[in-house]
Amino acid sequence: MVDTSAAPLDAEAAAKAAFAAAQSKQFPSDIFTAPQLRWAVIGCGVIANQMAESLALAGRALAGVQNRTLAKAEAFSASHGVARVYGSLEELCSDPGIDAVYITTPHNTHITYLRACLAAGKHVLCEKSITLNFAELDEARELARAHGVVLMDATTILHMPLYRQLVARAKAGDFGRMNLAQVSFGSFKPYDVHTRFYNRSLAGGAMLDIGVYALSIMRIFMESAPTEVVSLGNTCETGVDVAGGLVCRNAEGQLGVISLTMHSKQPKRAVISFDKCYIEIDQYPRADRARIVWTEDGRVEEVGAGEEAYALCYEMADLERAVAGDQDAARLIDYAADVMRIMTDARAAWGVVYPEEE
Template sequence: MTTNAHASSPRLRWGVIGCGVIANEMAQTLEREGRSIDAVANRTHAKAVAFAERYGVGKVYATADELLADTDVDAVYLTTPHNTHITYLRNALAACKHVLCEKSITLNADELAEARELAKRAGVVLMDACTILHMPLYKELTRRAAAGDFGRVNLIQGNFGSYKAYDMENRFFNPKLAGGALLDIGVYAITLARLFLQSSPHELASLMNPAPTGVDETDGILMRNAEGQLVVLSLSLHSKQPKRAVISADKAYVEIMEYPRADAADVVWTETGERERVQAGRRENALSYAMADLEAAVAGDVAARRQIETSADVMDVMTRLRHEWGFLYPEERNLTQGVSSR
């Protein structure tokens, strides 16, 4: 089944940098809509050629810089590892391309602030591809929450646990690939929480158990904002948990399973105990909704343009948490050492 995600937005000409799992998923999503990616580049050229042949991509470039130099490319979908994002963002925004960047959009808050300033100067849209921001279900639930349907939100709880076998070279546990639970799965939980909070959390308390490589393997996070709203999150890359979020309010609680790409939620009403099923969108179209939001933002949609503010709040929280843990990625340690040696 196709989706009308792009129906009200102008079609941009898209280039993809990176040909991993998520890029393939995006291409497959677009195929279902009768669309295709216009250009592709990858660190391994042969992989880009194979990707283009599989999905009917018109242009294949040997380097990302060549793709960015193509004036027929309007927007770029960036799917490379987290720690490479800022380098590609600098180049793409300097080339005046709109950018949809996979999560985690950057390593830290300083990098995101830099990228936002570059986008502002270039007059282009920078958008976080984190699915929580784009799924129609969350747009419906936040609309209802803002209207007061559920009463005051008091507590938000989130679980996300995957069991990843110990392979210290893969992206989950490798600090050189910006591994760790927080940037890989915690970004979903914190983004969801931020959508239903009146303001960003200013108080944080947390515990982190590291993997043998030093990246965060299991995290317990407690947050509170100025309005007294609490958030409790548990994350793990080496212990299975349900992907479950609960938004607790005066009049009801909202339970969302498989929340990173959820298309349904249950509202349980406090007074009667009755359950209401809320459905919106389709989980298999998650990446298409992200692309559609960028196209809408380019067309001037104010709500879509403001999504980056939520991303900035989330990145600030994640940066503060890692600061409390004393955990830096190699790029950050190198920068710190460079500053201290001057």
């Protein structure tokens, strides 16, 4: 019998559906709990628009916007009720009316904006992949320390309430020892050297675009960062990676098995195996539901926390908490650094080098 049920929506369509479903709901009072910051966004693409729409659900709005093309920034401002439009990065950075900046531009531009914003004393939430490589992230973290501001990675895995709940239970020993994470992420991206997915000059490739999600969910359930990684990667004629497999092991002997591809659609699926159970998470980048299957009796426990529609609000809320002194939120950047080291080393092994790294 053929299964005629619909396949999962792509990320952009899924986000739109989640926003639509949330329109009639009251915004939760437990998301934004720290003092509110005045935010500006750099970039006017899909993610920036999603952020503005997420904030609107909370009755909030961005305070400023800057974009390489001024006309796009003005259109974005008009669409989302953004108070200030900046004609340059320098103008934004010099505005004392902005406390925090959300960077949503392409990967290879992040370090330029990070340097300027952090040096100007702005807290920064930066879209994935936070930098091109570990050296850039290390530089940005040092800048944040030197200027007394918070730097945070916007990878949704680090911020969704579902993971906060599951990791807390894992650390409390509810599940027993974590043994293995099996994580897949497959997208079908038509081959076009001009798109960011395959363009080396736009830091294309599977690792920075989708690998960051898979490695992040593996890392948050591990007791420590992997110390051993073996991998294979396939590249295309432009020199970027289009598929890859990684096996990671840490000092505790916990394993992670990661599969990535931009040539084939496959489930965004994570299975985290423990002594007492395994956890299944589908569509894991912004997941708000999971299944725990208990080993002893096969009992299935359905778990839910948070909502997909508020994914980008959770990111901003975590940065505001970190600024207010929440050390758990501030330490999320450590997970990002562990993931970035793995990605940097794997790309080096595959010979994937971007122009900025030559």
